[in-house]
Amino acid sequence: MNLYYWPTIxxxxxxxxxxxxxxxxxxVDVARLPKKKGGGVEALLAMMGKAGAPVRPFAPPFLEVGKxxxxxxxxxxxVIGPRLGLVPKDERSRIAAHQLQLSITDFVxxxxxxxxxxxxxxxxxxxxxxxxxxxxxxxxQRIPKYLGYFESVLKxxxxxxxxxxxxALGRASTYVDLSLFQVMVGLAYAFPKxxxxxxxxxxxxxxxxxxxxxxxxxxxxxxxxxxxRIPFNEDGIFRRYPELDA
Amino acid sequence: MNLYYWPTIxxxxxxxxxxxxxxxxxxVDVARLPKKKGGGVEALLAMMGKAGAPVRPFAPPFLEVGKxxxxxxxxxxxVIGPRLGLVPKDERSRIAAHQLQLSITDFVxxxxxxxxxxxxxxxxxxxxxxxxxxxxxxxxQRIPKYLGYFESVLKxxxxxxxxxxxxALGRASTYVDLSLFQVMVGLAYAFPKxxxxxxxxxxxxxxxxxxxxxxxxxxxxxxxxxxxRIPFNEDGIFRRYPELDA
Numbered sequence: 001m002n003l004y005y006w007p008t009i010x011x012x013x014x015x016x017x018x019x020x021x022x023x024x025x026x027x028v029d030v031a032r033l034p035k036k037k038g039g040g041v042e043a044l045l046a047m048m049g050k051a052g053a054p055v056r057p058f059a060p061p062f063l064e065v066g067k068x069x070x071x072x073x074x075x076x077x078x079v080i081g082p083r084l085g086l087v088p089k090d091e092r093s094r095i096a097a098h099q100l101q102l103s104i105t106d107f108v109x110x111x112x113x114x115x116x117x118x119x120x121x122x123x124x125x126x127x128x129x130x131x132x133x134x135x136x137x138x139x140x141q142r143i144p145k146y147l148g149y150f151e152s153v154l155k156x157x158x159x160x161x162x163x164x165x166x167x168a169l170g171r172a173s174t175y176v177d178l179s180l181f182q183v184m185v186g187l188a189y190a191f192p193k194x195x196x197x198x199x200x201x202x203x204x205x206x207x208x209x210x211x212x213x214x215x216x217x218x219x220x221x222x223x224x225x226x227x228x229r230i231p232f233n234e235d236g237i238f239r240r241y242p243e244l245d246a
Numbered sequence: 247m248n249l250y251y252w253p254t255i256x257x258x259x260x261x262x263x264x265x266x267x268x269x270x271x272x273x274v275d276v277a278r279l280p281k282k283k284g285g286g287v288e289a290l291l292a293m294m295g296k297a298g299a300p301v302r303p304f305a306p307p308f309l310e311v312g313k314x315x316x317x318x319x320x321x322x323x324x325v326i327g328p329r330l331g332l333v334p335k336d337e338r339s340r341i342a343a344h345q346l347q348l349s350i351t352d353f354v355x356x357x358x359x360x361x362x363x364x365x366x367x368x369x370x371x372x373x374x375x376x377x378x379x380x381x382x383x384x385x386x387q388r389i390p391k392y393l394g395y396f397e398s399v400l401k402x403x404x405x406x407x408x409x410x411x412x413x414a415l416g417r418a419s420t421y422v423d424l425s426l427f428q429v430m431v432g433l434a435y436a437f438p439k440x441x442x443x444x445x446x447x448x449x450x451x452x453x454x455x456x457x458x459x460x461x462x463x464x465x466x467x468x469x470x471x472x473x474x475r476i477p478f479n480e481d482g483i484f485r486r487y488p489e490l491d492a
Contacts, residue, residue, distance in 0.1 A: 051402040054342045055415065058349040058395050070341055072348040079341060095316055095325060096300045102318040103304040105348075109355060117363050118376065119383035130364065130376050137365035149304050156297040169301070 001080070002064040004044045007031040009236035010186075010229075012073045012108065013061040018178040019077055021223040023084035029228070074101040077175045086175040097169055100153065100176045104183060107146045111190065112237050114138045114244060124234075124241070135244035139194045143187065147204050150180060154206035166206045166213070173217070180207065181214035186238035191245045247326070248310040250290045253277040255482035256432075256475075258319045258354065259307040264424040265323055267469040269330035275474070320347040323421045332421040343415055346399065346422045350429060353392045357436065358483050360384045360490060370480075370487070381490035385440040389433065393450050396426060400452035411459070412452045419463070426453065427460035432484035437491045 001020065005013030007029070020027045030047075033039025047069070048057055057071030063080070070076050078098045081087035087097045112120075117134040118127040150168070154160065159171040168176040184207055188195045198204050214220055223229055232238055247266065251259030253275070266273045276293075279285025293315070294303055303317030309326070316322050324344045327333035333343045358366075363380040364373040396414070400406065405417040414422040430453055434441045444450050460466055469475055478484055 051398070054338060055346060055399050056395075056402070057345070058352075058392075068338060068341065071345050075341065075345050075348055092300060092314060095314065095321065099303070099317050099321050100301060102321055106304075106355070109352070113359065113363075117359075118379045119387070121383060121387055130379075133364045133376075137367060141365070141367055146304075149302075152297070153301050156302070 001025060001027045003027055003029050003061060004031060004047055004063070005029070005061040006044070007039075007041065008230065008233075010182075010232060010238070011061075011236050014182055014230075015073050015104075015175075015179045016061050016063060016076050016080075017228075018182055018220065018223075019080060019084065019086055019175045021228070022173075022175075022178055022217060022219050023080075023086060024219055025084060072105075074098060074105050077101055077179070081175050086173075086178075088170055088172075088174075093170060097174055097176050100150075100168055101179060103146070103149065104176070104179050107142075107183065108237060110138060110142055110146075111186070114190075115239050115241060124239075128243070131241070131244055132246075135191075136246060139191060139246070143191070143194060143198070144203070147198065147207060150183075151204050151206050154210060164213075166210050168210075173214070177210055177214055178220070181211050181220075184208070184211040185215075186232070189232040190238040190240055192240075193245045247271060247273045249273055249275050249307065250277060250293055250309070251275070251307040252290070253285075253287065254476065254479075256428075256478060256484070257307075257482050260428055260476075261319050261350075261421075261425045262307050262309060262322050262326075263474075264428060264466065264469075265326060265330065265332055265421045267474070268419075268421075268424055268463060268465050269326075269332060270465055271330060320344060320351050323347055323425070327421050332419075332424075334416055334418075334420075339416060343420055343422050346396075346414055347425060349392070349395065350422070350425050353388075353429065354483055356384060356388055356392075357432070360436075361485050361487060370485075374489070377487070377490055378492075381437075382492060385437060385492070389437070389440060389444070390449070393444065393453060396429075397450050397452050400456060412456050414456075419460070423456055423460055424466070427457050427466075430454070430457040431461075432478070435478040436484040436486055438486075439491045 003016055030039055031041055031044040044060060050056060053069035061073060062069055062071040063076045065079060070079050078094060082089045087094055114135045115124050115131050116127065117130045153168055154166040157167060160166045167173060168180060199208060249262055276285055277287055277290040290306060296302060299315035307319060308315055308317040309322045311325060316325050324340065328335045333340055360381045361370050361377050363376045399414055400412040403413060406412045413419060414426060445454060
């Protein structure tokens with residue numbers, strides 16, 4: 001499989017990378033290859049400019065799976081999920097996993113807009129006051145709302161009581177768990193003070209347990225320690241701007 | 247099928263309503279029923295508070311299909327699409343349709359944020375200056391980017407040349423076409439000046455043709471003329487605030 005995503009950030013592509021890494025799949029992160037080997041951002045843009053397959057992607061990430069080019073993080077995950085054993089194969093589970101992933105998608109878009117509330121095309125410095133206002137509400141309302149939701153999903157998964165979970169869905173790890181891990185570590189990177197408060201208040205104890213469980217999965221542990229894991233930075237979705245972490 | 251969505255706005259639920267209407271399905275728009283008949287917002291909230299099925303929805307819209315409760319507009323459409331003949335049944339087409347729908351989802355979220363760039367929980371009046379700034383960029387950059395993308399998808403669909411399209415995908419109308427119709431009429435409601443400019447410049451001629459074609463589909467035409475179609479208003483996603491349509 002060939003993954004196409006920006007080579008210097010975790011961003012939305014990271015949710016796909018985590019799934020591929022956890023499944024132990026041999027994949028190529030195309031834009032991270034040297035230009036000489038057909039890589040670089042050029043390769044990504046060239047692929048994105050191609051019509052068809054069957055429709056061109058609007059934006060990265062997209063994944064080449066056989067003859068298909070699939071775009072949108074959640075769509076990629078639902079396509080590779082059953083193939084890689086990252087979601088149960090029955091329709092009911094697949095729909096539920098995708099539903100959870102789409103809430104993660106929405107949440108991640110809101111994280112992005114904490115530092116870019118006016119326009120993606122403007123620098124952060126040019127929308128700093130608005131970013132501060134948006135982040136204030138994000139920390140006070142949106143983080144508790146979304147994490148509270150995912151926490152209740154974990155609590156309500158009856159399979160968890162009997163197993164080694166918590167799992168978002170059913171009795172085993174799915175791509176949703178990997179994405180929730182990424183959300184938790186991303187938030188801890190971007191909003192360490194706000195997240196510490198939440199953890200201390202134990203309002204997200206299931207999510208914290210899930211995060212630690214995922215981090216200890218052998219392939220994820222190896223990936224996180226490798227150079228393939230791009231460090232968080234201030235070009236990605238989760239950015240550490242202390243002035244926004246009030 | 248039972249649809250759960252806010253009873254006084256088109257909002258995100260409208261993309262599902264259009265699909266159900268176009269397919270001629272007998273559905274119940276639960277929250278629009280009188281309270282006495284088990285309707286109202288109360289019924290929606292009660293259903294949303296229920297754990298399981300198999301996971302609780304994060305937000306409306308959600309649709310009860312048999313024993314399943316499916317949330318997220320794009321997820322609902324991909325589940326009912328093949329059942330209602332609103333998308334070809336092969337995997338390739340279903341994935342491509344869903345991919346397009348997810349770009350529509352992102353676009354709609356951006357439309358929402360033109361009037362709520364700081365916080366959903368604040369009144370528009372309390373974020374009017376920021377809304378003006380965001381809308382300026384939205385009109386100048388995001389509308390052309392998204393509509394330009396969808397326009398190129400319509401142009402690149404080779405099946406269109408031979409048939410009565412334009413269609414977003416393949417040789418027949420899909421739920422994606424219905425959603426693109428809604429986006430076009432929604433934008434024309436919210437940003438009439440900006441959209442008139444785009445139309446005059448003929449940069450979206452395929453989208454305009456698609457919009458008119460969808461509007462003339464007998465069931466859609468009947469629906470739009472009925473009381474079931476809630477008029478656009480300033481509580482929904484597409485809002486007409488002349489000060490934002492610069």
